[in-house]
Each structure stands twice: as structure tokens, then as C-alpha cells.
Amino acid sequence: MIRLSGLRKHYRVHKRPPGLKAALKSLFKREYEIVKAVDGIDFSISPGERVGFLGPNGAGKTTTLKMASGLLHPTSGEVTVDGHTPQKRENEFLKKIMLVMGQKQQLMWDLPPADTYELNRAIYDVPRADFTKRLKELTELLELGELVTKPTRQLSLGERMKCELAGALIHGPKVLFLDEPTIGLDVSMQVAMRDFIRRYNEEHGATLILTSHYMDDVAALCPRVIVIDKGALSFDGKLEDLVTQVRPEKRLTLRFSAPVSREQVAELGTIVKHEPAQAVLLVKQSAMNAAVAKALATLPVQDLNVENPPLEEVMSELFSRSRAAREVA
């Protein structure tokens, strides 16, 4: 469905040191540098797949999405989406895709979302019957109710985002580019949006690429993740594999019925936190079974819990490692 090969986007950026002298000099002689926003990315995504696209700020995620949706022309390399070359912006291609950007909105500010939907219906040539059916479905799934008839400016951020999503889906796209769709939303709204996106993907078989700084979005929606940093691909695979690769240990939490000393707990793994009645440890996955068996046999364990480290921690570690590697280089 989506295929990127050797995709690059380089920008020529004016560079100038601070100060008046440098500013005046730059009026006559300018120095430029090449910023490699995306520098040779290859991956392909099958129809119906849900993929999380991760990376620190400035990694090149949004630039890649914009090239895949046809907004930006690549410097070199190739991108195809369902057999189309996005930068040609053929109508047939544009009718198959949608792009939602959490920080930008397409709804008309002073009019109710229903008016934007009506305009989109005409632009996308959606037959009236299909439009009515789809809008009804979206209204139910997103619980829009009366929201579509209120002026956009009167809606809360969460309500507006739901209406944005409905507007972007009114033409029934097959490929969804979602760039930070839950940014700024409260937790319950984030959950509602995730549920909706998953249901849409399952019911319509749509392909989905999601970028988000909320790891819960990625964990809930994307079995596969692609990580890029400084414009280059650094991981492509299952989310669990990424976690294992970055943090081979799992987190073992033990609660005791009687006080337990630090020395007794230290034998099981690396201590993260210790209190007489509770301990949190990091234990290698391969040693987890033995550690649990030993804890149950030797300590007054009342309750235990084994879990992966929080995804935020994993990503933070991954990004700080690549930052450190860059600094060394």
C-alpha cells in the first residue's frame, strides 16, 4: 500500500552567526547549510496495517508524512501510495487519503462543522446517499450529536478534534495519515479517539500511520512501530521487540506480608525502589521465571506483578542513546 525507498528531503537553510555585524554581512553574502530532514528512508506498509511512526522532535516524522501525502516533493528517492506518486496530486489519489494534524484545523471557524462537511462532500464528489450514511455512522461512533451544528469556535478542543476527524473521514479514505491527533486532549478523550480510530481501521480496512508523543496512543493502536531519528530509520518492527531491544529487563513489583531487608531483595535483580513492605526490581526477561520462583519460595510475598517498563521510559532511553551516539560522532 505504502512504499518508501531511499526517500530524502534536504533543505537549503540560511545560516548566520548572532550579532549585528553578521546580520549586515548576510545582506550581501549569505552562507547556507543543507539540513537533512529526511535522509534515506526505506519501508513499506501493507493494506490495513496500523503503524506508529516515532521519533524525537525534529526527527523527520512530519516531513515524511507530508511527502507521503504529496504536500512536499522529495529531494530524491521514491514514495508510492496505492500505486500513486503522491507529489503528482492526482485527484484519484487525493480521494484515497486523509491527513489530520492535531495542531492545525480545517474546519471553518465561524460556521458549524456541518457546513465544512457539506463543502468537503462537494469537493470529494461524495454521492449524497453515501455522505448521509457515513455522516450518521461517524456521528454515532464519535458521539458528535449536536456538535456538528454548533459554530466551531464554540467547541472545546476535544469536541473540535472529534469534528475534525469526522470531516477528514467524510470521503471514506483508505489511507489515514494521523499526525499527533490526540495532542492537548484529556485522557478520556484520548481513549475515545483511539477506540474510534481502531474501529475505523477494522471496519474499513484502512491503512494507518500515526505519529504521537503519547505512547499510550501507539501502544493501543499500533502493533508495528517505525522509529526515525535525524532523518534516518533506527527501528522497524513489533512494539514488544523494540521494548525488549531497548530495555531487556522487565519490572517486578513485590508486596510483602512482613518486612523484608534490602539484602534479601537484592539477590533477585536490580533494585529500583525498596521499602520494608514493598520492592520494585528490574529483572532480565530470561531470569524472570527463576526470580519469581525464588521470591515465592524464600520471601513472605503477598502480591507480585510483572510488567514491561513504561513505554515513555523506553522511548526516552532510546532517544537519549541516539543523542549520545550523535554527540560522540
Added chain:
Amino acid sequence: MTRYLRLLGLQLRTSALLAAQYRFDFFVDAAISLFWTATAVVPLFVVYGEETRPGIPGWSFGEALVVTACFILLQGVLDGAINPGLQAVIDHIRKGTLDFVLLKPADAQFLVSTSRFMLWRVFSLVTSGIVFGIAFHQIGHGPSVLGVLTALVLFAVATLLLYSLWILIISAAFIVVKVDNLTYLFSSIFDAARWPSSVFRGAVKFFFTFVIPLAVMTTFPAEALLGRLAPMTLVSSIGGAFVFAAVARRIWLRSIGHYTSAGG
């Protein structure tokens, strides 16, 4: 073609909905329109006010007033139909929301150009009609049917020229950060269209005929109404307008090819 006409109808409907949201604007616009009509006419009274003053050579007071009426009408078209949509492009580029326009399966130039109309500016039709009435009353006879038809064609030509010039300015917004200055500059230059082109001489006359063809926009339609436009002038005006439109279209397409989007 019918699809685009349908889209235009829908965009007009959207603008009507917006206009209805802010009905107070109607009264403000009506007042502003009257004010601008007055300011457009007052300089003529200065020029033709006393019998000792020569006025504009080749143009009686009534004839010069026809040019002013053409100017008021075209200003209404500019403010009501051309400016709002294209001004919105500048905002779109700054906020990065032009992305949404470019991702729509329809011609982006059409979508941005028709995205917003200030329907209340239709009031300029009324004020220019009043000035036309006074002008022809002064002259002593009305225009011929052929004169009116030729003038209507030239108004269409003038609208196409104005639109193309705006597209060229807007295309600069993809490269220049502060395009506002260019729009102010253009508005100031357009102000010169209130005068018959014969007031300009030499290089300025050349500039206002071929580079920014203000003469084509107001003086030629006025001459058509007064029955003294040479047929060749009409033909070359139409040809010139189409060349302008083609160049503007080409530059627009090149500009969106270089669009870098904002944010993210």
C-alpha cells in the same frame, strides 16, 4: 466545468452563511462604501472646482466622473470577490493550513480564490450606479448599447487582470515572509486607477498600461461607455488579459511546487 460551477455555488453559499453570522457588517460596509465613494469623487471637485482650472486634458468633468464610477465598481469587485479569498491564502501559508487546501481533489487555485467573498461589498454596485447616473446626467446623454456591452467585456477583462495580478502577489507569499507590504503597495498603486490614464505621461503611462495595466481597468471601460474606444484597443486588452492570466497561472503552479508547509 459543471463541478466547478457547483463548487463555486457552494463557496458563495458558505460566504453568505458567514455574512449572515455578522449582519452588523452590512451596515458598516454600507457606511464604508459611501465614505469611499465620497473620497473617490472629492478629488475631481478639486481638479474641476473652478472654471480657471484646466481639469484633465481631453476629459470633461462628467467624463472623468465615468472613470471614477468604473473605479468604484472595480474596487467593489476587488474588495468583495478577489481580496478576501486571496488574503486568506497568506494566512493559510503562515499557519500551515494551506496543507488542507492542497490535499483536496480540486484545483487549489480555484479553491483558494473562491474560498471567501465579502458579499456586503455588493453595495459598491449601488454607489457606482449612482455615480454613473450623475456622470451621464452631466454629459447630457446616456451610453449606447454597444458601448455598454463593450464596457461589460472590459470589466470582465479588468477583473481577470486584477485577479491575475493578485495571484502573482500571492505567489510571492510562498517565498517572501511579509507579503502584506506587497498587498498594501498594490492597493496604493490601484488607487491611481481613479484617474483617466491621460494624466500620466512617459514611463509612468507605460507602467500603468503594460506592467500594471490600470488604464485597461478603468479608462478603457469608461472610453467604451463614452463611445470613443478604438476596436483595436479592445482586442489587445482581451489578448493582454489572457497572457497575464496564463503567466499568473504558471507562476502559481511553480510556487505551490516549492511550498514547504509550516510547522511540524
